[in-house]
Structure formats: C-alpha cells, structure tokens
Amino acid sequence: MSSLLSRFTKDSWLSGVLLGVCAVSLSLCGNNSVQAADPVRVLIVDGQNNHNWKATTPILKDFLVKSGRFTVDVATTPDNKQPASAWDGFRPKFSDYAAVLSNYNGQAWPEPVQRDLEAYVSNGGGLVIVHAANNAFPEWTEFNKMIGLGWRDAKFGDRLTIDDKGQAVRTPKGEGPGAGHGSQHEFAVIVREREHPVMKGIPVEWMHAKDELYHGQRGPAAGMNVLATAHAAKQTGGTDAHEPMVWWIRYGKGVVFTTLMGHADYSMQCVGFQTIVNRGTEWAATSKVTIPVPAQFPTASVTLSVPAAQ
Ligand code: ZN
Numbered sequence: 001m002s003s004l005l006s007r008f009t010k011d012s013w014l015s016g017v018l019l020g021v022c023a024v025s026l027s028l029c030g031n032n033s034v035q036a037a038d039p040v041r042v043l044i045v046d047g048q049n050n051h052n053w054k055a056t057t058p059i060l061k062d063f064l065v066k067s068g069r070f071t072v073d074v075a076t077t078p079d080n081k082q083p084a085s086a087w088d089g090f091r092p093k094f095s096d097y098a099a100v101l102s103n104y105n106g107q108a109w110p111e112p113v114q115r116d117l118e119a120y121v122s123n124g125g126g127l128v129i130v131h132a133a134n135n136a137f138p139e140w141t142e143f144n145k146m147i148g149l150g151w152r153d154a155k156f157g158d159r160l161t162i163d164d165k166g167q168a169v170r171t172p173k174g175e176g177p178g179a180g181h182g183s184q185h186e187f188a189v190i191v192r193e194r195e196h197p198v199m200k201g202i203p204v205e206w207m208h209a210k211d212e213l214y215h216g217q218r219g220p221a222a223g224m225n226v227l228a229t230a231h232a233a234k235q236t237g238g239t240d241a242h243e244p245m246v247w248w249i250r251y252g253k254g255v256v257f258t259t260l261m262g263h264a265d266y267s268m269q270c271v272g273f274q275t276i277v278n279r280g281t282e283w284a285a286t287s288k289v290t291i292p293v294p295a296q297f298p299t300a301s302v303t304l305s306v307p308a309a310q
Helices: 002-006 010-037 053-066 084-089 111-122 131-135 141-147 271-286
Strands: 040-046 070-076 099-102 126-130 159-162 168-171 185-191 205-211 225-231 242-251 254-259
Touching: 040 053, 040 271, 053 070, 053 271, 099 271, 111 126, 111 141, 111 254, 126 131, 126 271, 141 242, 141 254, 159 225, 185 242, 205 271, 242 271, 254 271
Parallel strands: 040 070, 040 099, 099 126, 126 254
Antiparallel strands: 159 168, 159 242, 185 205, 185 225, 225 242, 242 254
C-alpha cells in the first residue's frame, strides 16, 4: 500500500481528488451555470452596402463584444464587381450562431443562402436588421415577411405609423409617402412597449445621436410589434408622423428584430443605439435579456455617445 501511494506525488494525488469533486459537481448542478455563462454566438453579415460598412461593422462588433455577452464572427460577401462564381464560396453556416446581424444591403444572395436563412429563423434563430439592411432584397418574399417594413416605394405594400394617442395606423399600399428620410439630425426616440424585455428600464423618451430618420417604410407589415418610434418632423423633411424605429416579428420559431437607426459611425456611437442592439440581439437569440441598461444614458434632451474604438 505504501509503495502504491509512493508512486504518486502529493500534487498529482490532490489533482486527482479535485478532478473527482469537479466531475461530481458538474454532473449534479453544472449544467445551468455553464449555460448561463456561455457566450451567445453572433454572426454579422456585411460586404455590400450603400453605407460605409467597413467603418460600421467594427463598431457593431466592438460594442457587442464589450457587452460581455457575445462572441462575434463576420461573414463578408463578395463585392458587386466580382463574377457570379465568387458567390460559390459564400455559404455562411447560420445554424452555428444564436443570432445573425445583417449590416448588408446589396446584391441578392444565392438561392441556397436565402433558403438557409429562412430555415435558420424558422427553426428558432434570431435575425437582427440594422438600418439599410432593410433596404435589401425587395424581390425576396420571405425576407419581406421577416422584416415587415422595408425601404420600398408606396406601391410595394402597407405603411405603419403610430398616432398621437399611441394607436397603430395602417396606410394601404399606394396611399401616402413611400420610403425616404429628411436631413440628418438628433431626434427623440419614444419607447412604446415599456415592459418588453429589451425596453424595460430604458427611458420612455431619449435623444438619439445624429442619424437618418427613415419614414414611409413599406411591406406586408404582418405581425409587427413596434417597440419604439420617432416623430419625423416636417421642418427636417419628415412626414409629421410617429415612424416605427424599433420592432420585432415572429417568423416560425424565430424572431426578427429591426432597428432603423444606425446610418453612420457617429449614429452607432449613441449609447441608446448600442443598448438596443445589444439587448435586441440577446433577446432575439435567447428570449431573455441580461444586459443591463447603462447608468449613463441619453436623456430626453441630451444625447450620449461613446468614443470610437481605437
Ligand atoms: Zn442611411
């Protein structure tokens, strides 16, 4: 016996005991805590946009990672000068991720990639649409269902606004303005669903950094859940209506979360924008929100932005 023991150093004996303890505790109670600590995997898709995606994807990635909740990969499409064969190599594996964030507005994706995204969201994946990503793919029927409202002309589909009493107003296709925006400016964002997990704790009215305020968005607008709006003032070239800024739609078992904010790097540096994208992405991915609302937040009259990452 003593000769057997002598074959082990004190350290290796101790590690053996600790390993045994760990194995027991993992099997008894490890699962929940391991899952809660697991980072949420996010895939940003970019590569074409009428906006400066090369400047904005790093900002999106940076604040998602800094939230401590996500790991982020980026899938970049071919540019629109490459031959069609270049797209053969673009087959992102959406199912490896809990959420896909589109910072893409460009050529149609190959059919297999479109079908993959539909299956991914149908099966419970989260899709997050930022600003001009809702301009993309007017010919893709299922994408239009997912986003509800896109940058389309008035003949394309219905429009949805919120009246002064907070009631939804549907304008039929062909009537009223189509997609547009006035001059860029700071504008107040009004939270419409205060108890929604993404919005809970966010001030009911807060001032967003300089951005384009999209108006007249059009689409099937089915199953829309408007979480926040902004008033598109006439004097800045708007519609004098409360336009949807943030909304979500259920698509199969998944959720599509859209924010129309995020035109440029300076718009994305807004603490309000970052909070909504962080929490919206977490919610679309996991159905829960654990990322807190920062103590320092834009007020009803004053914006708050974080400096660009160095
Ligand atoms: Zn824009």
